[in-house]
Amino acid sequence: MKILNSWLNEFGPFGTDIEKISGAMTSLGLTVESIETIGRSVKGVVVAKVLRTERHPDAAKVHRVFVDAGDGAELHIWCGAFNIKAGDLVPLATLGTTMPDGRVITARGIFGIESHGMLCSGTELGLSTDSDGILILPTGLKLGLDVFAALKIKRDSLFSLDVTRNRPDCNGYLGVARDLGAHLGIKIVAPPGDDAKRGPKRSLKVAIVDKKKCSRYNATVISGVEVKSSPDWIARRLTNCGMRPINNVVDASNLVMLELNQPTHAFDATTVNGGFRIRCARKGETLTTLDGQQREFEATDLLICDGKDQAIAIAGVMGGAATEINAATSVVALETAWFESAGVARTAARLGLRSEASMRFERGVDPHGIDHAVARFAKILRESCPNLVVHAGATDIKEKHLPARQRPVNLRLGQVNRLLGTSLSARAVANLLGKVGFIAKSVTTTKQPVLKIAVPSWRPDCESEIDLVEEVARYYGYENLGKLVPQSTIHGRLSVLQQRRRELRELICSLGLSEAMPNPFLAPGDLARAGVSESNSIRLANPLVFEESVLRTSLRPGLLKAIKYNISHRAEHILLFELGHVYPSGEQPSTDDLPDEYESVCLVAVGESSRLALDWWSQISAVMNFGAQLDQSTIEPGFHPARSATLRRGRQVIGFVGELDPRVLAKHEINTAVACLELDLSALLAAPPTVVTAKPVSRFPRSDFDLAFVVPNSRSAATIIKALRQSAGDELVDLELFDVYRGPGVSDDSRSLTFRLSLQAIDRTLTDAEVTATRRRCLDAAAKLGAHLRQ
């Protein structure tokens, strides 16, 4: 909503202290998005008369204009706009003028011909937003006079307000003025209506068929209308407020709408076939609207039809082209109505047709402001139509669904003070609300006073007690409610899971990986390209673009894209990780089910082998106390078939480790190995780490021995380790695989694995015999697995 300060001052003496007014608006919740100074005069711009225009043979885009700026001398100007002719009065920026954009007008011309100034458009002078051509001034102005003085333009301020949904009344000047008046202690008056005597009775028949969607319809006949341009002040106000002046009738309607937040619609009375019928559309019914578009309707759309039931307007949204005010119109049928907001909203949204009127009906207009709106319309139109007659006998139908003039809502004083932290009296609350038209009808004088508040009809948003509490806060002033820090009655902390997540992230960073945040939306095919099944994925019903229409079920596709991006930018040492949610659909959903969303972490390193991925896993599992077995017998699709493993905890799969499948990498144009570790964090972080009970440390010496086995490639080291652990018994305190050898001396289908075992008893020094026996058991167990001591 745009508020012109001079216009606002017609509602009350608000003055010109812009800071103060803007501060009050902010404090009331009328967010001031910008304040523009308009009509700032440009010194050196004078009224000039076009004497003649002339083309130059070498200049296609400009022509020569000769003007008289009052002193009789003929000045020559180069001009790029062609909307002027001899006799027009135009604004001339004389030499040396500094334009609002900072340009200084000089005599520099073209083809060696100087220009003695510049003719200005309305935009260049800040007088209008219409930049088409030179501003043509009204006739009769004295030549040579300052243009701003000649047009009697005063400097003004224009506030752009962001009006929230709960303040429909502030989509009109009256509502804004009412709030400001209450806040600043200024008495406001509504703009005057037409008080001329009503003319002879002329009525139009009105039939409301859908009484819920249209609960009030006023049709007033006004004759003596001469359709022409609006007076300057009206055109200028509309322009400043972002509306285009059309003609005096439409402009009067728009002006009333801006002032009172009440849309009206003027029909040419001769085109409505004697009356109006307000009914829902028949499916497929059509109407060509004012903007020339043919619209097709659904049965939920409310239409205004003429006396012959022919659609002539979309209720509350836009009028039809056939009944439009035209140059020949002399009698107007003025519609001033109240339409139910949800219906207008639905129709406007469905048609993609949001007008100034529909916006206001959607938010809510005052059903009892209609009489004044009609009078105000007549008052404004009379300025340009002195013979205007407002006829008696206007039809004004009010249905029982029409919201009441005053709506009773109970307000407990205790609730006000409990929520706002105030200690206001019932009288103080009544005073605060009374200033903006919320009347306290009565106060019960028990220990717990209850105010019976009559909510005015222009505040349809206030329906319940809490709405009134907000109004008390608004007019008391948020800034007066104080600032207190509550003493939290709980212990502030991160949960164990959150602490461990941070610890994990720190650890991964310390392993040299940087955190990426790829888009969780994928293109169809991205998952398949990463080797991940698409069957478990969910599609967006309304994606922004097709390329972002699938929810990820794995972090790998996003990281693969990030790798590809970084390779293409020739990055070295590409080590990335992501910690985020993935969203597999899970089982077929029942009504309240959500997908099987979980948190995952994925680490990748370009040009690195599974060795690094296992190193990550070793460190992460050690620091985070995540236990899992390597299972190389089942490989997650997308991982290297021979160089990766599944991490299992019992039957539960908690992740995958190794390298990515070279076929996946090839599809992403990555021609080097990529180490990868992917973990299901929801599973891993869910289990809190167990608190370890201290075990005594042995004071007796430990005995170490090494065993070098030749083990067939088909037998995993993990199997041997497990067998050795079981055989070595309780005295085993450490077991390390410290050498792997392939090459001469070992057959091709085997490798040598060297283990160091450390034995130590808690209560004694182990004897040689005991150590030898343990060694023997280990050898036997290994032999059963085909592992023989290397000779």
Next chain:
Amino acid sequence: MSENSPVDAMRRAIDTAREGALAKIMAAQDSASLRDLGIELSRKTSGLVALKGEMGKLSSTADKRAVGQYLNNATTEIAAALAARTTEFADQELLRRVENERIDLSELLTTRRRGHSHIVTQATQRLEDVFVGLGFQVAEGPEVETDFYNFEALNMPRSHPSRSEFDTMFLEFGEPGSTLLRTHMSPVQIRVMKTWKPPIYAIMPGRAFRRDTPDATHMPVFHQIEGLVVDRGITFAHLAGTIEAFTKAFFDSEFTSRLRPSYFPFTEPSAEFDIRTPDGDWIELGGCGMVHPNVLISGGIDPEEFSGFAFGFGIDRMAKERHKVDDIREMYTNDLRFLRQF
């Protein structure tokens, strides 16, 4: 006492032997020759050792004692000199060896460094830490939500006009329109109210989604933090005080805050909150308000017994402005040259 008494003669001989030994010690050039000298000086035939054998020639006990003492002193002096000189050589040799071990450490500086957490993560953690300090706990919830948690429970039934302002992304999952990507963190507030019991002092940072075309200041996938307090006797002043305390703790003690009326379906009274920089500029930060009674009821909390407030604002912008990133999209390119700066 005559100059030629046997005692004097012995003393002169001791002096000569001592000085000779000391001179040799001083003349030694390395620890090896010093070691040889030590061996030589302890031989029976060497000066002082030999003189000890001549003690027997002295007749009186007093003379023996006097000369014995003198001889001992000389022996001690020589031993000390030998030890000092040995240490000196050892130190020198150690120094030489240490010097030979010199390496250019700058050769060893590697370019591989620690990785970097994302600036949005860093901002989130800073925010969490500030609120933990104010006595808040951190709550989490799913990013895929039901219509109930994202809208209905937040006082936005199906027909509510405000819904259209959320540019919701719906999923092809379950009934059409039933499942969506959360448009704000508020569904977590409902989940917290339903599962925790008051008193609740919680923040919920996380990822939210809106159907916004990306530009320099908007991303369809972004991060938000919301806060929720529900307790007995919570007032609007507590809301303003919490915002103020947060502003000072997170930005600087020179910053202040203000609330001004606004509208949200899930809070009433509602407010926008702005922070004022030490330079006097007001910056819009987020929205807040007293939790609407209908929302408390959705969360299973009696609005007559408890009251509460909620607030929320964007995290990405915090990161963007802290690090002076021009275009928010740059934060999501995953370009290592960008990520490694922070």
